[in-house]
Amino acid sequence: MKILMKLPLKSWFWVFPLMLLTIGAYGQQEDTYNYQRELHGITEQWHKIVLPNPVFGKVANDLSDIRVIGVSANNDTIEAPYILQVNEEKVVNNAVPFNTLNTASNQHGFYFTFEVPTAEAINQVQLAFKQQNFDWRLQLEGSQDQSEWFTIVKNYRILSIKNESTDYQFTTINIPRSKYRYLRALITSKEAPVLTSASISMRELVEGTYRTYPAEATNTTENKQTKQTEIELTLPMPVSLSRLNIEVLDTFDYYRPVTIQYCTDSIKTEKGWKYNYRTISSGTLNSLEENTFRFSSNTIARKLKILIHNQDNQALKIGAITPKGYVHQMVARFNTPAIYHLVYGNKYARKPQYDIARFPDKIPSTATILTLGEEEVIEKPERAKAAPLFENKIFLWAIMLFVIVLLGGFTLKMMSGK
Numbered sequence: 001m002k003i004l005m006k007l008p009l010k011s012w013f014w015v016f017p018l019m020l021l022t023i024g025a026y027g028q029q030e031d032t033y034n035y036q037r038e039l040h041g042i043t044e045q046w047h048k049i050v051l052p053n054p055v056f057g058k059v060a061n062d063l064s065d066i067r068v069i070g071v072s073a074n075n076d077t078i079e080a081p082y083i084l085q086v087n088e089e090k091v092v093n094n095a096v097p098f099n100t101l102n103t104a105s106n107q108h109g110f111y112f113t114f115e116v117p118t119a120e121a122i123n124q125v126q127l128a129f130k131q132q133n134f135d136w137r138l139q140l141e142g143s144q145d146q147s148e149w150f151t152i153v154k155n156y157r158i159l160s161i162k163n164e165s166t167d168y169q170f171t172t173i174n175i176p177r178s179k180y181r182y183l184r185a186l187i188t189s190k191e192a193p194v195l196t197s198a199s200i201s202m203r204e205l206v207e208g209t210y211r212t213y214p215a216e217a218t219n220t221t222e223n224k225q226t227k228q229t230e231i232e233l234t235l236p237m238p239v240s241l242s243r244l245n246i247e248v249l250d251t252f253d254y255y256r257p258v259t260i261q262y263c264t265d266s267i268k269t270e271k272g273w274k275y276n277y278r279t280i281s282s283g284t285l286n287s288l289e290e291n292t293f294r295f296s297s298n299t300i301a302r303k304l305k306i307l308i309h310n311q312d313n314q315a316l317k318i319g320a321i322t323p324k325g326y327v328h329q330m331v332a333r334f335n336t337p338a339i340y341h342l343v344y345g346n347k348y349a350r351k352p353q354y355d356i357a358r359f360p361d362k363i364p365s366t367a368t369i370l371t372l373g374e375e376e377v378i379e380k381p382e383r384a385k386a387a388p389l390f391e392n393k394i395f396l397w398a399i400m401l402f403v404i405v406l407l408g409g410f411t412l413k414m415m416s417g418k
Contacts, residue, residue: 149184216235247322
């Protein structure tokens with residue numbers, strides 16, 4: 001009360017609106033989940049739930065608003081804990097020790113010889129050079145005694161381009177699985193390559209589990225002003241994407257910077273729909289490597305745009321464009337018999353925190369996959385319409401309290417002044 005009486009007269013005009021906002025917010029309830037699918041086949045404590053494609057268009061990008069909710073025979077609500085698993089690809093790169101023996105040159109080119117003292121197999125050699133711009137051909141040979149050499153790869157192209165608009169390097173030599181005591185790289189070049197570092201390894205790729213999504217519509221335009229090929233791709237529904245493969249039909253060598261974007265939202269204007277895009281990946285479309293572009297994070301999207309920067313080159317002939325996404329599955333623990341549903345679609349929900357996430361070694365690697373029922377819209381009871389403010393008892397009491405406090409404050413202020 002003392003604080004209120006000390007307020008200047010003009011400050012009282014802010015107190016009343018704040019009181020109204022507080023009253024208006026009083027009694028509001030957080031929205032519940034919008035969709036559910038019944039889970040069938042629960043017979044064990046642990047089960048897997050594979051998320052179907054239609055779910056992704058109705059959940060948050062981080063999948064934080066997914067729950068497993070059950071109702072027991074006693075009408076008790078139970079939340080089953082789960083852990084979300086993404087079947088991503090895994091790359092294991094085991095470095096193999098080696099020694100650099102010597103460098104030499106003759107009329108054929110420049111030689112770099114390495115000794116691999118272990119008996120481990122290898123399938124990759126990575127080289128780094130001091131030069132920043134080059135386009136060389138390489139031949140890699142193997143030997144057990146340095147007297148007889150066997151060709152592993154021939155006429156292999158290594159490339160480096162660095163300028164104001166481009167920074168690209170391809171100096172990784174992928175070879176068949178091999179076991180040689182000695183390796184020798186022959187580089188055909190007019191200038192002497194300056195080797196700064198090298199590494200030899202065994203690279204093993206464990207493929208993830210993907211879903212391939214067909215494109216519903218593709219629109220390709222050549223923008224002559226920006227010297228870009230613009231490709232718009234539309235999928236049947238919003239899905240989770242993790243990689244994109246672009247097929248180029250041309251057989252000549254090419255090198256083009258590329259940007260991949262996805263539609264974040266859209267606005268309807270007088271001239272039609274306007275789409276806003278955000279970049280999710282960028283790289284180089286080239287004839288040296290597989291043109292597969294991976295996204296660093298989970299992306300839920302339906303519309304994609306691919307920008308190929310042609311610069312002064314003629315546009316490439318693009319073939320099939322294949323979007324793919326990792327399979328997402330949940331491993332849930334069911335401790336109490338009940339009728340369980342997968343529920344989702346709640347903009348207020350936060351990512352759940354379950355104890356089982358701290359004990360991943362206790363989660364079984366094999367569990368039966370549950371069958372999901374059809375999607376159902378969760379019906380919510382209609383909220384009673386708010387009565388007019390002057391018929392609201394809380395509002396009337398607030399006005400009375402405000403008037404009493406205001407008059408009392410002015411009275412005390414006048415008495416203290418006398």
